[in-house]
Amino acid sequence: MPKPPVSPGTSFGGTLFAPISASLRPAILCLSALVATAGASFADETSDLVARGRYLATAADCAACHTAPHGGTPFAGGYAIDTPLGKIFSTNITPSKEDGIGTYSEEDFSRAVREGVAKDGSHLYPAMPYTAYAKITDDDMKALYAYFMHEVKPDDHKPQKTELPFPFSIRTSMAVWNLLFLDKTRFQPNPAKSAEWNRGAYLADALEHCATCHTPRNAFMAEDASQALAGGSVGSWYAPNITSDKVAGIGGWSDDQLIQYFKTGNVPGKAQAAGPMAEAVENSLQHLSDDDLKAIVTYLKDVPAIGSAETTSRADFGKASVEVEALLRGLPGQSPEENGYHIFSGSCAACHQVEGQGNDHYPSLFNNTATGEDRPDNLVSTILYGLHRKVGDHVAFMPAFGADASYTDRLSDKDIADVSNYVLENYGNPSVKVAPADVARIRDGGEKPLIVKLAPLAAPAAIVAAVIVLAVIVWLLSRRRRSRPALG
Ligand code: HEC
Ligand code: HEC
Ligand code: HEC
DSSP states (O other), X not given: OOOOOOOHHHHIIIIITTTSOGGGHHHHXXXXXXXXXXXXXHHHHHHHHHHHHHHHHHHTTHHHHHBOTTTOOTTOBOOEEEETTEEEEOOOOSSOTTTSSTTOOHHHXXXXXXXXXXXXXXXXXXXXXXXXXXXXXXXXXXHHHHHHHHXXXXXXXXXXXXXOOTTTTOTTHHHHHHHHXXXXXXXXXXXXXXXXXXXXHHIIIIISOTHHHHSOBOTTSOBOGGGTTSOEEETTEEEOOOSSOTTTSSTTSOHHHHHHHHHHSEETTTEEOOHHHHHHHHHTGGGSOHHHHHHHHHHHTTSOOOOOSOSSXXXXXXXXXXXXXXXXXTOOTTOHHHHHHHHIIIXXXXXXXXXXXXXXXXXXXXXXXXXXXXXXHHHHHHHHHOEEEEETTEEEEEOOOSTTSOGGGOOOHHHHHHHHHHHHHHHSOTTOOOOHHHHHHHHTTSOOOHHHHHTTTSOHHHHHHHHHHHHHHHHHHHHHHHTSOOOO
């Protein structure tokens, strides 16, 4: 059971002083009344701290990774994070003494969350976003600890253990990685910016850890700080450029559109949140206060713009003027184009409508960032995995057509490539082409970083040596990078 907030006032007044002689009673009553008031305010303070910790845990989205899918006990772990290295299972962070963090002191807890080192001294993999949490302030860590210890229900159950292949199974190698890539500096407010900007920067960088998905990673899977928020792969999905660039980023979105996206995950004629972003909206962003969402937008709109070769923003690709009938006329039977058209008619048009224009319930496929991006990852992933996002009482749902689909709905890699090309050609960015091999790659969890591609090629020991040598080189380079001024 969670320890109830300590309340010394009640037990003092009631039991401890009971046998004391009547003559002393008035004085003691007086004293115990004083203690009771102090106790009450102590309890209030604890419950304030717990409430603050609850909000912070929501903003930091701890539940998303530490709760097993399909109704797992909150914070009891067992959620598998698909990384290019293999599946990493989250741990039980309920205050269970046996299986969770019940024996963690506040210091142990801080060290795990901000430095990636568990109580037993073992190193955590950065699938736990401690590189972002390193910026969390001491006060906020205190509140988070109070929440986990006093309010989260202990669950005595050990989730599945993480077993990565050699050499990644050697957790101490993370010590080298941390030396290179973990910046332990707490959040430093920028005095040249407003309080709202700083609140937004703290929320986005430290708690919400937007950069863990939206910043591209280098060959060692560390964030490339020179490309902050310029877009990065998250397994099968792609977290787009959300810098202030008007074309490549979100500079063209109004403040209200961004807030609506964070609150609901859906801005008609612009974007819907699927995959990992649907989870961020569902578990975290929709629950933030309006002031905090405004603060994030203020900060985001001021993140240095990083452009791309694209000249049209991904939300601006409209419907092609070509008539479908004309397009199909004269095509040889069963051409990929024709196959794409048939799959679209059979599997997509019922919801997204024959012209891809959508309706009140289903989004249009033009003026849609998933079809206008200069890469097809989110279009293909949405077809493979579908979409599920619960906001308030409303559920946005699109069925999966990939591996999880029912037999009748299942589409092959070629079918998905054909329907994607049909959608891109008519409603999205027509310069993007999808081959069946691209679908297979996305099905398999996306592009693998260099460090993983090397693994099967050489003897594991040689890899470790190579990794260390390369790491030292990167470290030397990163010292130059670090000496540049920070973001903003
Ligand atoms: C993006 C996913 C993700 C998020 C978000 C996340 N964690 Fe974790 N966390 C993990 C994974 C995965 C592990 C296990 C890593 C490993 O085994 O190396 C872990 C491990 C931990 C541990 C070590 C537990 C132990 O068994 O020793 C603690 C403590 C922890 N997380 C607390 C938190 C808190 C508090 C939050 C929110 C502030 C949080 N985590 C958010 C993925 C996440
Ligand atoms: C767990 C990974 C993850 C985290 C954390 C995350 N995002 Fe995302 N984000 C994504 C992915 C993936 C998409 C693409 C979703 C789609 O199109 O269906 C996305 C889409 C977006 C979009 C819409 C872009 C577009 O053009 O459609 C915005 C805006 C955005 N994220 C902002 C944020 C902000 C701000 C944060 C932090 C407060 C954040 N995201 C945290 C993964 C993430
Ligand atoms: C049963 C209805 C239904 C069917 C069938 C369907 N969709 Fe969807 N689709 C949806 C819904 C609902 C959404 C999300 C709306 C929201 O987020 O509010 C969506 C979203 C999308 C998105 C935007 C995803 C993102 O990440 O931004 C794309 C692209 C898409 N669908 C393409 C397709 C294609 C291609 C097919 C056919 C292979 C298809 N859909 C079939 C209902 C459907």
